[in-house]
Amino acid sequence: MKASIKSDYACRAVEALALHHPDTRPLRIEEIASEKAIPANYLVQILIELKSKGLIRSQRGKAGGYLLAKTPDSITVGDVLRAVQGDVLEFPFLREPKCPEEIKRVWRRIQSAAEEAADEITFEQICAEANRPSSMYYI
Amino acid sequence: MKASIKSDYACRAVEALALHHPDTRPLRIEEIASEKAIPANYLVQILIELKSKGLIRSQRGKAGGYLLAKTPDSITVGDVLRAVQGDVLEFPFLREPKCPEEIKRVWRRIQSAAEEAADEITFEQICAEANRPSSMYYI
DNA sequence: TCTAAGTTTACTAATTTACTTAGGAATGAA
């Protein structure tokens, strides 16, 4: 099971918007892209998906750009992963009748563990860590 | 993050060997393949990987086949996933310097949650569930 | 020495990933 860089880009982008919050000036794609080292044309597609899931909102035209649609404490990593992937962790063979039931239960347990971990982390927490010197973790 | 069917096949194969345990007659690839509905030629490659990681062992020649190399209670789902994939859950961008540290911490938390869940499940437990009628789960 | 098993390597079609490109549509200012 390998995570795609798309999830990483999505979280970095939401982090950028969360760090900008509650400023009401929209952030342009180019600003997010250069700040977070994400290819701008790829980022567009990710932002569209995040928008369609109601996590962020956009403003067109001059002085346009992106803003969070909710407060950073009400957006979790799980929300972002579900927006850009189907699920936090997907097990396509859960719908496969040939997969034994006791093995399906294994996959569901791992799926729940990952999902619960992702749903516990909000972007408010991530922003707090970003603003804190890293040396604090070693005290 | 989508799990590949290879992981599923690997767990089904180890389950077959665990259910057969402690019988010392080796199980042939064809037996495992037909019992667990896995393409035999693909299963070969998976069994080789499990063998190279020391989870199962093989016997060549006539009356050859596969056996567990350890007892079912000492093999976890995590062991099998690490054998056929690099890791239970892989985040390639953890080695990417452009990924912010606070985001890396997010991935590590999800990774740990999935890994701990996978390491808690042994094949002895899976065999016990396989031998139990499914209706027991609803009592 | 025959034969039934595992072993190894190579090949491949289909899909997914991580983009790029090109143009269209909205917004606000001149």
Add this chain to the structure above:
DNA sequence: TTCATTCCTAAGTAAATTAGTAAACTTAGA
């Protein structure tokens, strides 16, 4: 109303991965 600036949408694509298939080889027992 025109124009620059922004987001929006669709299509295309090279590279990698997935999920196999196939063929030749090795080993061990009868």
